[in-house]
Each structure stands twice: as structure tokens, then as C-alpha cells.
Amino acid sequence: MSTRGVWSFHPAVMLAYYVVVIIGFMLSQHPVFLAVGVGFLLVFHFLIDKGKQLKTWSTMILTLAVFILVLTPVFNRRGNHILFYLFGNQVMLEAIIQGIMLALTLVGILLVFISLNQIISQDRFLYLFARISPQWALLSMLAVRFVPLLKKRLKEIEEIQKVRGFSVTKGSIKERGKNGMLFLQALLTGSLEQSIQSADSMSARGYGQQKRTHYQAFTMKNKDWYALTFILVTGSCMVFGWWLEDSVLSLLPVLETSQLEQREWVFIANWTLLLAFPLWLEGKEVAKWKFYLQKI
Amino acid sequence: MARSKKILIILSVAVLLLLCCFPLIISEHYMIVSLLIMGISFLPFMYRFSKQKLTSRELVMLAILGAIAAVSRVPFASLPSVQPTTFVIIAAAIVLGPQSGFVIGVLAAIVSNLFLGQGPWTPWQMYAWGMIGLTAGLLRNTLFMKHMLGRCVYGFGVGFLFGWFMNLWFVVSMINQISWTEILLYYSASFYFDLAHALSNVIFLFLFSNAWIKIIKRFKTKYGLFE
Numbered sequence: 316m317s318t319r320g321v322w323s324f325h326p327a328v329m330l331a332y333y334v335v336v337i338i339g340f341m342l343s344q345h346p347v348f349l350a351v352g353v354g355f356l357l358v359f360h361f362l363i364d365k366g367k368q369l370k371t372w373s374t375m376i377l378t379l380a381v382f383i384l385v386l387t388p389v390f391n392r393r394g395n396h397i398l399f400y401l402f403g404n405q406v407m408l409e410a411i412i413q414g415i416m417l418a419l420t421l422v423g424i425l426l427v428f429i430s431l432n433q434i435i436s437q438d439r440f441l442y443l444f445a446r447i448s449p450q451w452a453l454l455s456m457l458a459v460r461f462v463p464l465l466k467k468r469l470k471e472i473e474e475i476q477k478v479r480g481f482s483v484t485k486g487s488i489k490e491r492g493k494n495g496m497l498f499l500q501a502l503l504t505g506s507l508e509q510s511i512q513s514a515d516s517m518s519a520r521g522y523g524q525q526k527r528t529h530y531q532a533f534t535m536k537n538k539d540w541y542a543l544t545f546i547l548v549t550g551s552c553m554v555f556g557w558w559l560e561d562s563v564l565s566l567l568p569v570l571e572t573s574q575l576e577q578r579e580w581v582f583i584a585n586w587t588l589l590l591a592f593p594l595w596l597e598g599k600e601v602a603k604w605k606f607y608l609q610k611i
Numbered sequence: 612m613a614r615s616k617k618i619l620i621i622l623s624v625a626v627l628l629l630l631c632c633f634p635l636i637i638s639e640h641y642m643i644v645s646l647l648i649m650g651i652s653f654l655p656f657m658y659r660f661s662k663q664k665l666t667s668r669e670l671v672m673l674a675i676l677g678a679i680a681a682v683s684r685v686p687f688a689s690l691p692s693v694q695p696t697t698f699v700i701i702a703a704a705i706v707l708g709p710q711s712g713f714v715i716g717v718l719a720a721i722v723s724n725l726f727l728g729q730g731p732w733t734p735w736q737m738y739a740w741g742m743i744g745l746t747a748g749l750l751r752n753t754l755f756m757k758h759m760l761g762r763c764v765y766g767f768g769v770g771f772l773f774g775w776f777m778n779l780w781f782v783v784s785m786i787n788q789i790s791w792t793e794i795l796l797y798y799s800a801s802f803y804f805d806l807a808h809a810l811s812n813v814i815f816l817f818l819f820s821n822a823w824i825k826i827i828k829r830f831k832t833k834y835g836l837f838e
Contacts, residue, residue, distance in 0.1 A: 379781075386796065428730045437725055448661040454714070457674035458681070458722045465675075465682045473686070483686050492811075495686040496695065496819050499679070503823065506675050507830050514671035522667045 320600045321363075321593050325539040326439035327446075328546070332593070333431050335550035339586065340423040342557040345564040346412065346573050348586055349419035355590035356426040362597040368429055376425050380418040387414030393567060409566045412573070416564070442532055449527065465506060472498045542592075549589040556582035620709065620749065653738055656713050656745070663710075669836050673711060676703045676827075677718030684723060692807040696723070697769065698815035700740055702823040704747035705756060707837055712744030735780045739773050759817065766816040770809025774801055 321329070340352055360369045387410055389401070394409030435443070437459065445452035473483065476498060483495045556562040561579045565571045575583060665673075680699040687693050696719055704712025720736040747756070747765065755761035778801055782794055831837060 390796075424731055429728070432728045440725065440729075448657070450661040450663070450665075451657065454670060454674055454677070454718060455721050455725075457671060458678040458718055459725055461675055461678035462682055462722060462726060465678055466685060469682065469685065492687070492693065492814070493818070496815060498686060499683050499695065499699075500819065500822060500826070502682075503679055504826055506679065507672065507826070510671045510675040511668060511834060514666075514668040517667040517671065523664075 320597045321434055324542055325533050325535050326435060326443050327535075328539050328542050329435050329439070330443055331543060332546050333427060333435070335546055335553070335589065336427055337424060338550070339553050339589065340420050340427070342554065343562040343586065344416050344420070345562050345579075346416055346419065347575060348562050348583060349416055349423060351583065351587060352423050352590060353419055353426065355587070355594060356423060356430065359594055359597070360426065360430060362594065362601065363430065363433060368433055369426070372425070372429055376422055379425075380422050383418045383421060384414045387411075387417055394570070395568075396570065409570055412564070412570075413566060438532070445529055449529065453527075461506075465502060468505065469498060469502050472501050545592065546589070549585055549592075552585045553582065553589065556585065562586070620745070649734075649738055653741070656710075656741070657717070660710065660714050666836075668834060672830075672836060673714055673718065677715045677722055680715060680719035681723035681726070692804045693811040694808075695811070695815050697740070697743060697773065697808070697812050698766070698819070699823075700744045701747045701762075701766065701769070701812075701816065702820055703827060704744040705751045705762075705820075705824055706827040706831060707748070708751065709745045709748030711837060712748035713741045714744070716740035716742070716744035732777060732780050735777055739776045743769050743773065759820070762816050762820055763813045766812035767809045770812045771805050774805030774808055 336352075340349065343349065343352070357366075357369075360366045388406050389404075391410035391413055392405065392407060394407030396408035397405045398408050398411070399406055441452055441456055441459070444455065476482070476494070481494045481497070483491050483498070485491075486494075553562070559578070562582050564573060676699070680696045680703075683696055683699055684694045687695065700712065700716045700719060703715050707715075717737045717740065720733065720740045724730070724733045724736065746769075750756040750765070753761075756765065775798065778798060782797060
């Protein structure tokens, strides 16, 4: 697993960052704030894997975004500025802005989760989980380990059954479904029987004898503390901006202009700082890499 | 132990009802309050399990059932929105009871999302599948669950409820001013997927629930687990 750039930080710091950014997307209901957020996340995705992971999700994200963009103005009729009439119903400027903000929020949150899946990998996720509840973490770790094993066994079962003429890929839906279930049933019986062996070997190695300690895969280093402080400070500044309603565009009773004014610049600077943090970490590495390549 | 379980269950059902009735009373800050209510009804079970003493055999059996529920999506990948995860959770809960049913449901959600990708939907899935396991386990000794027809009705209802509940993550987090027309439209868009889920639950339960329940029950008796 990669341990450079963003990945060199403690998982708790990563999680704190993502929580703060998600809160940011939910609170800062202002088109400029949201657009800046989405823009930074797109750049970040491009930096970490040239947007490969993003492409696999793009259809779902775009469908949801278009869905909201179209439907919000159609159904939301609260507002003061009538833009035009659609089949005899007025379409409001407020509703269109609302639609844009909702779509940006959704896209932003989904982008955050896609990168979260890449940054907080399975081992980090389980490490964080283990701090909260060791029993649940142990159980999930066991289950996570069983998944590839079961997939392998399932494949074996499928291959054997194919020779006998049963398949999940050919035939009517009814047959395919029935065969699939019968394979799973074979998997269930076999795996339950073998799981007892795994359990007994756990007991033989001392499971349940005394309190378990856990392996510390990550430690908080100095730079983790600095990063955490930075995240918490910018995060609270962002919440303060929401509380002052500077990072929120008011639609009703009076539509506020989307352009930024006075104090709002401070809060957008803060928001940019927060979003640029992982970008800076990754960009630094990329720049270094390019620099050394040129030297050679 | 048994009494605390009962109290917990009554409490969480009451809280769930509150969650359903809530939007009718107050529509402002619905999101935050509904998340709070969900947490309150969900966390006690998570906590209760984390403090429970289990033998290694029980632990591994729960893990394998959760993993099977998660993996069972694999052979059905070619059939859209047909997946036996819900069926596996119901069958296991009928044999092993509410607590184990809940654990298997939550575990299936965590594990399948670890492989398919976490998203804003993860906690909702954990909650939905956990509660399906819990209620199936609660009803296991009633005539309703013992009869095949009752089981199928349960599977059908739960298929739709699961879909509706999963739509909530979208509705609750995205639509601040909840308007019923919007929600209805969104729900009608997902109707065919929910229907496919509900029908596949019924078919799986009808054709296979007896066999699966028998297998798990035999296994439970053979090794004397969860007694």
C-alpha cells in the first residue's frame, strides 16, 4: 500500500478531514462555495489516479445530478422571480438556483466518498473501526477475509456444476436463478462445516483466554497533530461562517446575489484553504517527481 | 439478559415509528433529527453485541453467514436488482434469533460495501438490513413466520421497505424543503427495482427457505451454538 503524500497520514486524521469536508458541503449552501468545492475535488481525483475511479461512477453521478437539476425547478414553485412559463406553470429563478445547489451538494458528497474509498483503504477502515468496537472489527475482519475464500469456492462449484450441465449464465431467468441459489446452498453447507475448523484453530491459539490487545499499525506523528489542528481550525471557522450565514445563500424571502461580498471572501478563502490541503500534499509529490525526472 | 433484550426491542420499534411519523409533524431540520433518531435506535444493538461474550465457533459462524450474504450478490450480478442477500439474512435470523439476525444484516452491509465502495448509503444499508434481520428473528416463533405464506408476505413487504428506506438517504440529505410530489416521483422511479427485489425475495423464500433453514438449524444443533 502506498505510504506517500496523503496516504502517509494517520487514518484518524484522514477521517477527520473527510467528516469536516462533508459537513462543509452540507452547510455551505451557496453556489460559489459548492462549485469551488466540486472543482477542487475533481482536481484531486485527477491527481491521485487521473480520474480512473471517477469514470466508473460518472454515469450514476451525472444521472442523479440531472435528475435534481430538472426536477427541482419543476416542483418547487416558491420564489419571487418568474423566469418563464412551462406548460402553464411558472419556473422560478430561486428554484433553479436551489436545483443547482442541491445537485452540486450531491455531486460533492459523492466525490468525497469516491476519494474516501481510495484514501481510507480497507485496512485503515478496519483499524479505525477497531478503536470503536473490537468485537465488531474482529467480526468484520473475519468476514472480509472469508469473502475472497468464498468467491474462490463458489467459482469451483460453478465450474464443477458446469460440467454437469448447470449454469448461471445460460438458460431462462428461472433456471439461472435456481442454479445460482443451488450453488449458494452448496457453498453454505461446505463453508459452515469448514468454519468450525477455523474456529477451533482460533481457540487452540488462545482466543477467549484473556483480553485481546491489538496491533498498532499507525501512530500519531508530529505532522499528524499539525494536520489535525489545521483541519479543526479551518473546520470551526467554516461552521462559524455558516452560523453568520455568510456561506449560505438566502433564497427566501429575498433572493441574495450570488456574488461574494465583504466577509464572505474570508470564508471562501478558508474553505479553499481546507480543500487545497490534500491537493498541496499530492501536488508537492508530483512536482518533486517531475523535478527529479528532469534532473536525470 | 432476556428482559433487557425485550426492553431494547420495544424501545427501538417505538423509535422507528417515531421516525416514520416525524415528517408529518415537523419538516424543518428533519435530516438532523431523523439521523439522531436512527442512531438512538441503532446504537444500543451495536453496543450490546460489542459487549457480548461469544465462543469462537459462534463468532466464526456469524462471520461466515455475513460473508455469504455479501458474496451471494456475485452469482446474480447478471440479473439486475436480484440479489439473495436479504433472503440469506432472513433465513439465518429465523434460525438464530433477533440478535444474530441483526448482526448478520449489519455485517453483510459493512462487508459488501468494503468491496463495492462505501458511500452515503452505507449507514442506511446497515440499518435496513440489520432491522430486517432483527424483525425476522423476533417473528420466528410466531405462526406467521412458521407458515410459508407468511414468510413470503414478509419477504415481499421487506423488499419494498428496503427500497423505500434506501431512497431516504437521497431524499433526506438532498431535499431540504420536502415536497411530497417530488418524493412520490422519486419513489415511483424506483418502483420496478423495488418490485424486482420484493419478488425475488418471495421466490427465494418460497423455493429455498425450508432447505436453508434446515441446513442452518442442523448445524446449530450439531455443534450446540447460540444456546
